Amino acid sequence: MRLHHPSGDRLHLSYCTNVHPAQDLDGIIAQFDTYAVPILERLGTDVLGLGLWLAAPVAAALAADPAPRRRLRRELDARGLEVVTLNGFPYRSFQDPVVKHAVYHPDWTTPERLAYTLDLARVLADLLPDDAARGSVSTLPLAWRDPWDAGMAGRAARNLDELAAGLAAVESGTGRTVRVAFEPEPGCVVETTEQAITHLADADHDRLGVCLDLAHLACAWERPADALRALRRAGLPVVKVQVSAALETAEPEALREYAEPRFLHQTRTAGGASADDLDEALDRRLPAPWRVHYHVPLHVAPSPPLAATTPLLREALAELAGGPEPLCDHFDVETYTWGVLPPALRPATPEQLAAGIADELAFARAELHHLGVKA
Template identity: 75%
Template sequence: MRLLHPAGRLLHLSYCTNVHPAENLEGIVGQLDEYALPIRERLGSDVLGLGLWLAAPVAAALAIDAEARKGFRRELDVRGLEVVTLNGFPYRSFQNPVVKQAVYHPDWTTPERLRYTLDLARVLADLLPDDAARGSVSTLPLAWRHPWDDARAATSMQMLDLLAAGLADIETRTGRIIQVAFEPEPGCVIETTAQAVAMLSGVDTDRLGVCLDLAHLACAWEQPADALRALREAGISVMKVQLSAAMEAGEPEALREYVEPRFLHQTRNPAGGSVDDLDEAFETELPGPWRVHYHVPLHSRPSAPLVTTTPLLRAAIGELVGGPDAVCDHFDVETYTWGVLPPEQRPQNAGQLADGIAAEMAFAHDELLKGMNA
């Protein structure tokens, strides 16, 4: 979906396809028909944006096959779908029964992560709509915090230098600008805005920047205005925004039904208390209130006394698009947890999942409009 900022800048709104399990090209094309096309039709939109997730083997195959990229672009075009951003955080197997900390591997100390990200950039250069100003690839915030030392930090900076050089080469060869956005996340080397500033200030900031995930920002108990000010003052661009909401509980006992085995649900309180998963928060009796890294549907409200961090999402949108120009033009709805929600909230079939994603997209579209016109 597209929106025009009052300043004249085109904003792109998409939904992230890492909610779907397909990890081969045939399966990905199939999920366009099963989910993306019905979502576009439910929204009554001429064009639907996808924050496409391609597992590493698919990205590698497409990166070396120009005809396959052209064919995939045609599959998108005939369905009224477009791609300006890719989610390059999960390497593969993101909807396995158990993911947890595996999602942080390979990390930015490895050539595998560099190769995967440049493969994605090469693919995206051919998928971009002709009128898109640029493309973005979001990625993990360097690595999980353990193990991490000076040697690993130095290696990661070398990888980022190679990444920037590779992106420059892609721009030279294709004429398309592709930028890579590092996504601060609880428990990682880059968890907070201050850590993003510290770790990214020395990189090529024309090509490398931040993906601001609003659920992660909430779990760090940061305020959007403060975070954006710190990034701006450091000269680090917000190259992508993930529109997401986390769970919040003043009475943590109500969160027990959200404990599940697939994803990591880092839990934080405003006093700086932190644990790496929701079950650990119960075991250690972490004092409340809690915010939990559990992406929940943007448009719905959980049962009391639970709430979500949607108010922070609205505040962030106001900061991002409410000024004389937009801070960022790529907005991706990333609720990948539909399949692990408590049973009574979980979609039971493809049609119900399409309904839910379409409702989220409509909510996000309306909130962006409100933010621009406030």
């Protein structure tokens, strides 16, 4: 959706398609009719934004041949869909039965991650609406924290230099600006905004910045105002915001039905204790309260004694979009966990999933409207 800030700046609100499992172009296009068009109709909007996820093989095929890129653009345009941002964090197979640590590979020490991200930038340059100011690609926060040493840091730094050069070449060849956003996440080399500032200090800040995932920010127990103030001081732009909420509770036993085998659910306590997954945290009986990296639907409050980190989400949106000028123009709702929610909360049909995503987007739109951002 296209929204307008009181400053006159346009904001883009989309939903991330990594919630869907398609691994090829035909499957991706089929998603448009199964999910995106019903979502658009339910929202009553003329244009629906997609934060498109393309697995590495389909990204490579699209980058290598303009014909399928033109086909994809036609299919989007015909349905009133647009793409200004891509999710380049999962490399492939993100909705497999077990993902866990595999989502962090290949990491930014490898040529494969660099090639994938530049493929996405080349594809996005052709998908961007003609009047879009720029595009964004979100990516992983360098690597999982272990192992990590000086040699790996050096390889990653060289890849980031090549990435910036490749993005400059995309802009020179197409006239379209695409920026890459590194997404701090619990357990990774870059977990907090301060770590992002440290590890991206020597990066090209015109082309490389931060993807601020609001669930991850909550799990790091960071205050939005403090985090954004530090980023501004460092000159590190917020290229993209993932509008998400994590689980929070002072009674951890209530979380047992959320422990599941597909995704990591890193757990952090207010006192600084941590576990890399929810079942580990439960076994170790970490001191409460907890925040858990489990993206929950934005528009539905979990049953007590569980809560969502929605108050922090609102604080962050107020900082990002409630001032005289927006601090970011790409907002992507990213609840990829619909398929692993406890059975009573899990959509049973594609229609139910589309309705849930539409309700999340309506919630995010309403929150931005409260800040003066209008359709």
